[in-house]
Amino acid sequence: MTPRGRPRGFDREAALDAALTEFWRHGYEATSVATLTKAMGINPPSLYAAFGDKRKLFSEAVQRYADTHGSYGARALAEPTAREAVEAMLRLAAAEYPAADHPPGCFVIDGATNTTEASQDVAEELRGYREGTKKAIAEKIAADARDGLLPKDTDAPALATFYAAVIQGMSTQARDGATEAELQRVADVALTAWPGRGA
Amino acid sequence: MTPRGRPRGFDREAALDAALTEFWRHGYEATSVATLTKAMGINPPSLYAAFGDKRKLFSEAVQRYADTHGSYGARALAEPTAREAVEAMLRLAAAEYPAADHPPGCFVIDGATNTTEASQDVAEELRGYREGTKKAIAEKIAADARDGLLPKDTDAPALATFYAAVIQGMSTQARDGATEAELQRVADVALTAWPGRGA
DNA sequence: CATCTTTCTTAGCGATCGCTATACAATGAA
DNA sequence: TTCATTGTATAGCGATCGCTAAGAAAGATG
Numbered sequence: 001m002t003p004r005g006r007p008r009g010f011d012r013e014a015a016l017d018a019a020l021t022e023f024w025r026h027g028y029e030a031t032s033v034a035t036l037t038k039a040m041g042i043n044p045p046s047l048y049a050a051f052g053d054k055r056k057l058f059s060e061a062v063q064r065y066a067d068t069h070g071s072y073g074a075r076a077l078a079e080p081t082a083r084e085a086v087e088a089m090l091r092l093a094a095a096e097y098p099a100a101d102h103p104p105g106c107f108v109i110d111g112a113t114n115t116t117e118a119s120q121d122v123a124e125e126l127r128g129y130r131e132g133t134k135k136a137i138a139e140k141i142a143a144d145a146r147d148g149l150l151p152k153d154t155d156a157p158a159l160a161t162f163y164a165a166v167i168q169g170m171s172t173q174a175r176d177g178a179t180e181a182e183l184q185r186v187a188d189v190a191l192t193a194w195p196g197r198g199a
Numbered sequence: 200m201t202p203r204g205r206p207r208g209f210d211r212e213a214a215l216d217a218a219l220t221e222f223w224r225h226g227y228e229a230t231s232v233a234t235l236t237k238a239m240g241i242n243p244p245s246l247y248a249a250f251g252d253k254r255k256l257f258s259e260a261v262q263r264y265a266d267t268h269g270s271y272g273a274r275a276l277a278e279p280t281a282r283e284a285v286e287a288m289l290r291l292a293a294a295e296y297p298a299a300d301h302p303p304g305c306f307v308i309d310g311a312t313n314t315t316e317a318s319q320d321v322a323e324e325l326r327g328y329r330e331g332t333k334k335a336i337a338e339k340i341a342a343d344a345r346d347g348l349l350p351k352d353t354d355a356p357a358l359a360t361f362y363a364a365v366i367q368g369m370s371t372q373a374r375d376g377a378t379e380a381e382l383q384r385v386a387d388v389a390l391t392a393w394p395g396r397g398a
Numbered sequence: 399c400a401t402c403t404t405t406c407t408t409a410g411c412g413a414t415c416g417c418t419a420t421a422c423a424a425t426g427a428a
Numbered sequence: 429t430t431c432a433t434t435g436t437a438t439a440g441c442g443a444t445c446g447c448t449a450a451g452a453a454a455g456a457t458g
Contacts, residue, residue: 002455002456003403003404003455003456004402004403004404004455004456004457005402005403005404005405005454005455005456006403006404006405006406006453006454006455006456007404007405007454007455008404008405008406009405009406009454026313026314026315027312027313027314028313029228029229029313030228030313030314030315030318032315032444032445032446033445033446033447034444034445034446042406043406043407043408044446044447044448045405045406045407045408045447045448045449046405046406046407047447048446048447048448049404049405049406050405053446053447054446054447109371110312110313111313112313113226113309113312113313113374114225114226114227114228114229114309114310114311114312114313114314115225115226115229115313116225116229116231119229127375130371130375131375155384157381158381158384158385158387158388159388161372161377161381161384161385162365162384162385162388162389164368164372165365165368165369165371165372165385166361166364166365166368167368168367168368168371168372169363169364169365169366169367169368169369169371170364170368172308172329172364172367172368173360173363173364173367175312176326176329176330178360182356182357182360185354185357185360185361186357186360186361186364188357189357189358189361189392190361190392192391192392193388193389193391193392201425201426202425202426202433202434203425203426203427203432203433203434204424204425204426204432204433204434204435205423205424205425205433205434205435205436206424206425206434206435207434207435207436208424208435208436231414231415231416232415232416232417233414233415233416241436242436242437242438243416243417243418243437244417244418244419244435244436244437244438245435245436245437247416247417247418248434248435248436249435252416252417253416253417
């Protein structure tokens with residue numbers, strides 16, 4: 001069942017990875033179609049035929065990120081307890097953000113921060129992912145508080161917002177040049193704020 | 200000593216404030232000269248005569264921010280102890296970032312995150328401010344550790360990186376819609392990580 | 399071979415980018 | 429008045445933006 005017509009002359013997934021890298025390094029609006037096509041090794045009509053337009057290509061890049069480098073969030077949330085999940089998320093983020101095989105930081109956090117009015121929906125798309133992760137952390141903490149693994153009066157939303165903020169700050173730190181060792185120390189300190197220690 | 204020639208027909212500082220607001224909300228590159236002139240109530244030649252170019256106007260806006268809304272950092276660092284300084288910075292940031300009279304978040308943190316290669320120097324300018332603040336926090340902590348106000352083995356750089364990350368994460372949270380109450384809770388949790396408590 | 403389908407390259411669309419040449423308006427000095 | 433100086437508004441520069449029309453090229457099918 002070979003498709004009819006002239007076969008595509010490039011690897012769609014490799015081109016998507018190249019686009020992801022560009023979007024990741026410069027953000028949505030600062031990445032032009034010209035730089036995208038150059039990085040992807042194709043011409044504009046090939047990009048539009050394969051991905052629709054710049055906007056849809058970005059959404060595919062986000063999905064691709066979530067399935068690869070960004071999967072640490074879902075993997076961490078699969079840990080049995082909230083404490084293990086948060087610790088895993090901090091550890092994995094500290095290892096991932098400064099890794100040399102991709103742009104520094106988190107694509108979902110910094111991929112569309114500076115946008116014109118025309119691209120508000122792009123910023124909104126990433127915000128949705130961020131809020132989803134924060135909510136998942138909060139629910140995991142609330143569940144453990146209900147189950148007695150954490151003090152009953154644990155403020156799950158506040159704790160989740162705190163760890164979400166730490167992770168987002170780690171992304172900025174990585175973009176500013178922080179090493180994994182430095183980020184792991186940030187994770188160390190952040191974990192001392194976990195409830196049921198000094199309390 | 201009135202200056203010769205036709206007097207300027209607009210308030211330079213008010214125009215600068217309007218430019219700051221635009222840069223703050225959309226970032227350096229996503230803010231066009233057209234939107235700037237519209238917000239400032241002037242035409243392009245007036246902008247270029249008064250501020251040089253878009254790049255110089257941005258630097259003036261950064262300075263203006265540091266002197267006004269962004270002064271909380273310097274004010275916090277004027278506190279006598281590192282503990283008071285860090286607490287003040289967290290409290291002031293929590294109050295400032297979601298305030299309704301300006302765009303959410305911190306201009307120095309988010310004012311130039313998504314940039315093309317051509318504007319790397321703009322991103323670098325803000326990074327310099329961020330690193331300066333982080334270094335100032337670290338030195339304040341190190342001084343108190345030397346003076347016995349903190350354990351001798353306090354890891355000042357790690358603690359400073361942690362609090363810098365928390366503040367940067369608070370900026371992202373504010374941009375994502377967090378209220379002051381929520382950010383103050385983040386500050387509460389962050390302060391429980393201060394050394395010499397559960398240790 | 400011819401035909402059909404799809405992708406390819408080339409070239410360029412209208413709109414916007416940062417910026418400026420030009421001419422006019424408004425002031426102080428002579 | 430007249431001139432010099434500075435700020436103003438209008439209009440438009442070359443470059444780049446996201447995107448696409450047009451036709452050649454590369455495969456399957458007959």
